[in-house]
Amino acid sequence: xxxxxxxxxxxxxxxxxxxxxxxxxxxxxxxxxxxxxxxxxxxxxxxxxxxxxxxxxxxxxxxxxxxxxxxxxxxxxxxxxxxxxxxxxxxxxxxxxxxxxxxxxxxxxxxxxxxxxxxxxxxxxxxxxxxxxxxxxxxxxxxxxxxxxxxxxxxxxxxxxxxxxxxxxxxxxxxxxxxxxxxxxxxxxxxxxxxxxxxxxxxxxxxxxxxxxxxxxxxxxxxxxxxxxxxxxxxxxxxxxxxxxxxxxx
Amino acid sequence: xxxxxxxxxxxxxxxxxxxxxxxxxxxxxxxxxxxxxxxxxxxxxxxxxxxxxxxxxxxxxxxxxxxxxxxxxxxxxxxxxxxxxxxxxxxxxxxxxxxxxxxxxxxxxxxxxxxxxxxxxxxxxxxxxxxxxxxxxxxxxxxxxxxxxxxxxxxxxxxxxxxxxxxxxxxxxxxxxxxxxxxxxxxxxxxxxxxxxxxxxxxxxxxxxxxxxxxxxxxxxxxxxxxxxxxxxxxxxxxxxxxxxxxxxxxxxxxxxxxxxxxxxxxxxxxxxxxxxxxxxxxxxxxxxxxxxxxxxxxxxxxxxxxxxxxxxxxxxxxxxxxxxxxxxxxxxxxxxxxxxxxxxxxxxxxxxxxxxxxxxxxxxxxxxxxxxxxxxxxxxxxxxxxxxxxxxxxxxxxxxxxxxxxxxxxxxxxxxxxxxxxxxxxxxxxxxxxxxxxxxxxxxxxxxxxxxxxxxxxxxxxxxxxxxxxxxxxxxxxxxxxxxxxxxxxxxxxxxxxxxxxxxxxxxxxxxxxxxxxxxxxxxxxxxxxxxxxxxxxxxxxxxxxxxxxxxxxxxxxxxxxxxxxxxxxxxxxxxxxxxxxxxxx
Numbered sequence: 001x002x003x004x005x006x007x008x009x010x011x012x013x014x015x016x017x018x019x020x021x022x023x024x025x026x027x028x029x030x031x032x033x034x035x036x037x038x039x040x041x042x043x044x045x046x047x048x049x050x051x052x053x054x055x056x057x058x059x060x061x062x063x064x065x066x067x068x069x070x071x072x073x074x075x076x077x078x079x080x081x082x083x084x085x086x087x088x089x090x091x092x093x094x095x096x097x098x099x100x101x102x103x104x105x106x107x108x109x110x111x112x113x114x115x116x117x118x119x120x121x122x123x124x125x126x127x128x129x130x131x132x133x134x135x136x137x138x139x140x141x142x143x144x145x146x147x148x149x150x151x152x153x154x155x156x157x158x159x160x161x162x163x164x165x166x167x168x169x170x171x172x173x174x175x176x177x178x179x180x181x182x183x184x185x186x187x188x189x190x191x192x193x194x195x196x197x198x199x200x201x202x203x204x205x206x207x208x209x210x211x212x213x214x215x216x217x218x219x220x221x222x223x224x225x226x227x228x229x230x231x232x233x234x235x236x237x238x239x240x241x242x243x244x245x246x247x248x249x250x
Numbered sequence: 251x252x253x254x255x256x257x258x259x260x261x262x263x264x265x266x267x268x269x270x271x272x273x274x275x276x277x278x279x280x281x282x283x284x285x286x287x288x289x290x291x292x293x294x295x296x297x298x299x300x301x302x303x304x305x306x307x308x309x310x311x312x313x314x315x316x317x318x319x320x321x322x323x324x325x326x327x328x329x330x331x332x333x334x335x336x337x338x339x340x341x342x343x344x345x346x347x348x349x350x351x352x353x354x355x356x357x358x359x360x361x362x363x364x365x366x367x368x369x370x371x372x373x374x375x376x377x378x379x380x381x382x383x384x385x386x387x388x389x390x391x392x393x394x395x396x397x398x399x400x401x402x403x404x405x406x407x408x409x410x411x412x413x414x415x416x417x418x419x420x421x422x423x424x425x426x427x428x429x430x431x432x433x434x435x436x437x438x439x440x441x442x443x444x445x446x447x448x449x450x451x452x453x454x455x456x457x458x459x460x461x462x463x464x465x466x467x468x469x470x471x472x473x474x475x476x477x478x479x480x481x482x483x484x485x486x487x488x489x490x491x492x493x494x495x496x497x498x499x500x501x502x503x504x505x506x507x508x509x510x511x512x513x514x515x516x517x518x519x520x521x522x523x524x525x526x527x528x529x530x531x532x533x534x535x536x537x538x539x540x541x542x543x544x545x546x547x548x549x550x551x552x553x554x555x556x557x558x559x560x561x562x563x564x565x566x567x568x569x570x571x572x573x574x575x576x577x578x579x580x581x582x583x584x585x586x587x588x589x590x591x592x593x594x595x596x597x598x599x600x601x602x603x604x605x606x607x608x609x610x611x612x613x614x615x616x617x618x619x620x621x622x623x624x625x626x627x628x629x630x631x632x633x634x635x636x637x638x639x640x641x642x643x644x645x646x647x648x649x650x651x652x653x654x655x656x657x658x659x660x661x662x663x664x665x666x667x668x669x670x671x672x673x674x675x676x677x678x679x680x681x682x683x684x685x686x687x688x689x690x691x692x693x694x695x696x697x698x699x700x701x702x703x704x705x706x707x708x709x710x711x712x713x714x715x716x717x718x719x720x721x722x723x724x725x726x727x728x729x730x731x732x733x734x735x736x737x738x739x740x741x742x743x744x745x746x747x748x749x750x751x752x753x754x755x756x757x758x759x760x761x762x763x764x765x766x767x768x769x770x771x772x773x774x775x776x777x778x779x780x781x782x783x784x785x786x787x788x789x790x791x792x793x794x795x796x797x798x799x800x801x802x803x804x805x806x807x808x809x810x811x812x813x814x815x816x817x818x819x820x821x822x823x824x825x826x827x828x829x830x831x832x833x834x835x836x837x
Contacts (some may be wrong), residue, residue, distance in 0.1 A: 001504070003590045032546035036290060036520035041510055046296045049308060075667040081676055092473045107318035111705065120757035124335055138352060162668065169666070188667055196654040197307035213679035215614055215654045219305040220499075221487040222615040229447040230610050232680070233783040 008153045051241060052092065052202035058099035060091070060131065063152070064137050068094060070154040073192045083208045085191055093194030093203030094133075103130030118123070129186065138181035139175035140168065147173075199239045210237040252543050252551035260283045261542050261556035263527045266795045267811065268632055268818040269562035270505040270513055271409070271671060274479070275822035277519040279830070284519075285562075287304060287546050288321070288526035289348025295505045298496030300489070300757040306653040310494045312573050315355050316340060317347040321526070324566065325702045328719040330583060336705050336713060342758040343766060345564050350505045350521065352564055352764060353811070357493040357618030357650055358469030358502050360412045361808035362403050362816075364629040365396035365432045370804065373630060373765055374640055381639060384694045384723055389804045393548040393774045393783035395737035396432045399816045402823075404435050406815030407467075410503035411475040411483050412617075414438035414467035417764030427702075428464045430623065430625040441473045443486060443620050448611045448683045449647040453622035455741045461624040466646060467812070468619035469503035479512040490651025492618025502618065517736065519542070525552070530559050530575040530793060539577075539793050545709065557833075558825070559793045561770075564816075569594075569769030570714040576638040578770075578780045578789050583717075587629045589780045591700050593693035593768040594716065598724040599644065602735040602753045605682040605742035609800025613652035613683050621647040627731055628807045629690070639726040643689030645735050652679070665833040678680050685739055689752075691767075699769045704814055714806065715830075720754040728752035765810050767802035770795045774837075779803075784824035785817065791835045796821035 057065050072085030072094075082134070085091070097103060105128035114126045127135070143228055144164060146155050153161065167173035168180040194203030196210070198218065204210065210217050217237035236243070259281040262269045269285050277283040292315075308314045317340070325334035346352035366373045369391045383389065416437045417427025442465035445453065453463040470486040477483070486501040500507050513519055524547040531540045531553065541555035543629040561568050565693040572578055572590050581592035623646030626632060634640055651657075655726055659682035662676040702715040720728075732751035739747060773779025785801055787793040795801055797817030806813075830837055 025773065032522060032524040032548070034520055034522050036514070037517065039293070039514045040291060041293070041296065046299065048302050049305060065750050076672060077669050079669055081672055102312060105339075107320050109319035109323045109336050111336070113704065115333065115335060118328070118332070118755070119754055120328065121335045121757065122338060122341065122759040125336065156670060165667075173635075192658075193307060193311060196658075198305055199308055200305075209654065212676050213654055213658070215652070218301070218634070220300040220304055220489040220491075222489065222612075222773070223444075223487055225612065226444040226446055226488050226615055231612075232610050233612050233615070240305060248792075 035244065042249040049200050050239060051200045052096045056141075057095050059095045059103065060098075063141070066237055067137055067141065067153045070161060071165065071187065072194075074158065075188060075191050076195055082212050085195060087193055087205065089199075089203045089205035089216045090191050090194035093197065093201050094190055096202050097190065098130045098133055098196075104128050120211070129190075132183060132186060135177050136175070136187070138185075139178040139180070140164070143173055143175055173249060200241050207239060252553040254553045254555065255542075257555040258282045258558075259556065260284070260440075260558045260560060261286065261554050262560045262562055263542065264288075264351060264561075264563035264567070265349045265505065265521055266562065266564065267353040267505055267815055269351070269395065269560070269816040270509040271561060271815065272560050272796050272822050273519055274509055274513045275826065277513065277516040279826055280518065284556070285350050285521040285540065286490040286527050286554065287521055287523050287598065289317070289519075289523070291523045292348045292350055292354060292496070294354075294500065294504065295498045297498070299321060299498040302497045303495060304489060304491045306655050310653055311655055313340060313344060313494070314574055315347065315494065315496060315833050317345040318727055320708065323565065324714045324716055325705050326716045326718070326758045330696055330717055334702055334715045334717070334758050337758055342399060342762055343759060343764040344761070345566065345764065349510070349521065352393055353495055354504045355494055356469070356516050359412065359619040360407065360467045360469050360503070360812045362812050363396070363431055363806045363808055364430070364631070366709055367806040368392040368394065368396050368399075370526045377630065378635060378640075382634070383827060384721070387721075387723065388693045390593075390773060390778060392803055393779070394820065399820060400433065400435060400820040402816040403812060405819045406440050406812065409477055409479065409508050410815065411439050411471045411473040411477055411508070412467050412469060412503070413440040413465075413467055413505065415442050416462060424463060428623070428625050429462050430546075430628065430631045438467065440472050440475050443468055443470060443617055444488070445620065445622060446488070446612065446649075447609070448613055448649055449620060452647040452685055452738070454740050456622070456624050457580065458741060459738055461626050461738075463622040463624050463646075466619050466621045466623045468617065469811075470617040470619050471501050471503070477508055479509065481508060481511045485505055486617050488615050488620070489699070490615055490616040490653065491769050493650055500638060501577065517635050527565050527571065528574070528711070530561070530577060532576070532790065536576075537790060539790050555793060557604050561793065561795045562798060565766045565798045566699070566714065568795055568798045568800040572710060572770055572780065573701055573714065577787055577793060580700055581697055583696055588696065589771075589776070589778065591698045591720055591769050592768070592778070593771045593803055594697050594699050594715045594718060594766045595691040595693045595802070596718060596756070597691050597763045597765040597805055598689035598720065598728050598752050599762050600687045600728045600732045600750055601684045602732060602747065602749045603682065603684040604739050604742065605659065605661060605678055605746040606742060607681070607745050609681045611680055611683055613643050613657075613680070614647045616649050616651040618650045621649070621713045623647075627734055637730065639723045639730065641690035641723065641727050641807065643687050643727070643731050645687050645731060645738070646685065647683070648685050648686035648688075654679070662748065685735050687728065687735055688807060688809065689724070691724060691805040693768060693804040719756050719827070720752060725752060725754060765799065765805060767799040767805040770798075770800040771803045772801040782835075784828070784836045785821045786824075786829070786836050792833065794821055795823065
């Protein structure tokens with residue numbers, strides 16, 4: 001290292017902070033560094049993902065969580081093809097994502113002025129996903145209460161739940177102070193993310209989403225199967241964490 | 251006040267493909283070279299190891315490797331009459347970040363442009379007459395020819411170990427390769443990749459229609475390879491995680507794998523990471539650069555004096571840096587005068603998706619640059635006399651890995667959620683795929699880059715503003731290519747076929763391609779170009795913009811990286827053999 005003028009802080013872990021996995025103080029806290037003379041390599045400098053741990057809700061309130069579990073189970077119902085959104089951990093996935101950097105729109109350009117644009121200019125709101133969820137779930141709760149005799153979403157019949165979701169998706173159910181069509185898209189997109197993302201993030205439990213479609217996950221070497229045309233890939237999926245049956249049992 | 255650092259011979263802005271090639275070539279000459287890179291140091295095997303590199307959520311969806319818009323973004327609009335608004339989250343295209351730049355997260359598709367792409371305006375005028383070119387289209391000839399660039403394409407391909415099959419060796423057409431390509435002085439350094447089932451089916455169908463399918467030239471390497479700098483690459487394992495991902499297997503060509511191990515050993519080279527160049531400094535004549543000013547991540551400002559400034563950032567940021575530094579006159583679309591920001595162009599892509607009967611495609615077995623292609627409808631490879639457009643593109647099996655958060659085809663009319671959605675997703679996933687077209691984007695008077703009047707970056711500097719939309723010529727071209735693609739795929743007797751030609755308006759929220767070109771275009775006349783044929787600024791002769799796609803006068807129907815690499819070597823030779831002997835304007 002040949003930096004002539006300044007002290008170099010080798011805080012590489014903070015430099016390589018991951019928006020997906022780590023809570024970081026932001027780019028401004030890291031210090032620049034001068035590298036020369038060799039490929040810099042120090043052990044432990046990579047930033048592997050941090051597995052989501054089971055435990056209490058980190059973002060959702062108990063009522064929100066109950067509603068979200070019911071919603072993800074309608075978006076992805078349990079049936080003979082496999083578990084639904086709730087048992088696949090989609091609500092846990094959403095909870096941890098919304099409590100983390102994604103929920104805060106960390107790293108995105110969030111400077112004003114905020115103006116409505118064309119569809120091609122993308123989301124221009126000032127609210128990050130966590131705020132959108134909080135407002136959206138509250139608006140759905142109000143809507144259900146007003147239209148179903150004071151009930152909450154999880155107490156509706158599956159047919160009633162589907163009707164509520166369909167009406168929000170189509171914009172026929174008007175939510176107070178929330179664009180329901182836009183919120184439904186966010187809800188659906190992030191729920192499906194949770195169903196198909198690596199189980200390390202709390203969803204896709206037991207690789208249910210991957211088993212549904214036949215995706216082999218983080219397996220990385222298919223040299224022996226590239227040219228085996230029209231033959232189903234035979235091995236079960238693998239997560240970044242490996243497979244449960246790889247774990248040595250005491 | 252910026253703290254002044256000791257003088258260097260050369261300061262390089264950005265350490266991606268062009269920055270690392272130029273740094274190596276000039277440091278090897280004995281010059282004292284420093285590269286300033288705004289992102290972090292990145293390696294491949296330690297940062298993206300097989301094991302957790304294959305993480306679709308982190309890299310493919312949350313875009314962990316990419317530039318954070320908080321640090322730099324731009325505003326976009328389709329028309330000059332609209333208000334441009336900031337891209338708050340990158341989606342339509344994805345600029346890289348850190349050492350390696352976009353060369354770390356790319357797919358590896360490494361093409362050469364056609365000989366006629368380099369004298370485009372002359373070629374079209376001679377073959378069809380000047381009236382064939384729409385009035386508002388501002389295409390122009392490159393100031394270099396294919397023949398001049400051929401040795402440099404060759405050098406870049408050997409550096410990167412590109413897999414492929416030559417179609418034209420020194421003018422002799424070769425079976426199995428692309429018969430339309432320009433002449434090549436040598437075969438690809440490594441043989442073609444293996445093809446997965448979808449690609450094989452496309453190739454078979456195309457062949458039956460009389461076309462000449464060939465394997466796509468690839469920066470995903472088919473076998474172990476040691477390049478001329480002595481660094482070794484490994485065989486691709488077809489894991490299906492290339493674009494948006496780093497390759498920890500040393501199988502995907504990148505500055506990390508192909509250049510940095512040799513460059514970092516040179517004692518007269520250093521890279522300053524986490525440091526963003528804010529401007530190129532000029533002396534009081536305005537004709538000579540004195541170096542650059544940069545700000546590090548603690549907010550401290552530094553001045554790096556240097557005799558030579560090489561602007562090697564991603565195309566869009568090359569343009570912004572020149573605008574912010576006052577080098578060259580900014581383009582004014584009303585008067586047509588000025589040059590910086592002029593001739594911004596993009597790429598016109600489209601696709602045809604099919605669902606096949608009783609097929610098991612295993613499309614998760616893929617590489618970023620695998621696939622079989624046809625080139626009959628690229629550039630001017632086909633007669634446009636009776637067609638109402640110019641330009642074209644390649645067509646081919648472009649599946650790069652069926653990662654399931656983003657790739658879940660279902661039949662038309664399937665609900666977006668619920669039991670029916672779940673059933674359709676399960677049934678269709680492994681028997682559906684997409685054939686892509688990758689077409690040219692020509693430049694227009696009203697497609698350009700300038701500084702935004704409203705939005706600022708974190709340092710208070712104006713964001714760059716992009717004004718872009720697809721024009722009729724490109725939309726007709728895309729319809730034509732998409733129809734040809736559909737004809738081929740119909741022969742596979744699909745259960746369902748959906749053709750999606752590119753239509754306007756351009757939308758910044760749907761990923762299309764990261765191939766942004768133009769804005770600092772190269773030319774023979776300072777009236778319509780920012781740099782001369784050696785990528786040297788007309789206004790400030792010790793500033794070069796070596797080979798970023800920002801120097802393309804318009805975009806061809808190919809991915810840009812091969813041409814970017816060739817121009818980097820071309821510029822390096824001009825600096826080594828001409829500029830250093832006699833510093834000053836080369837033209």
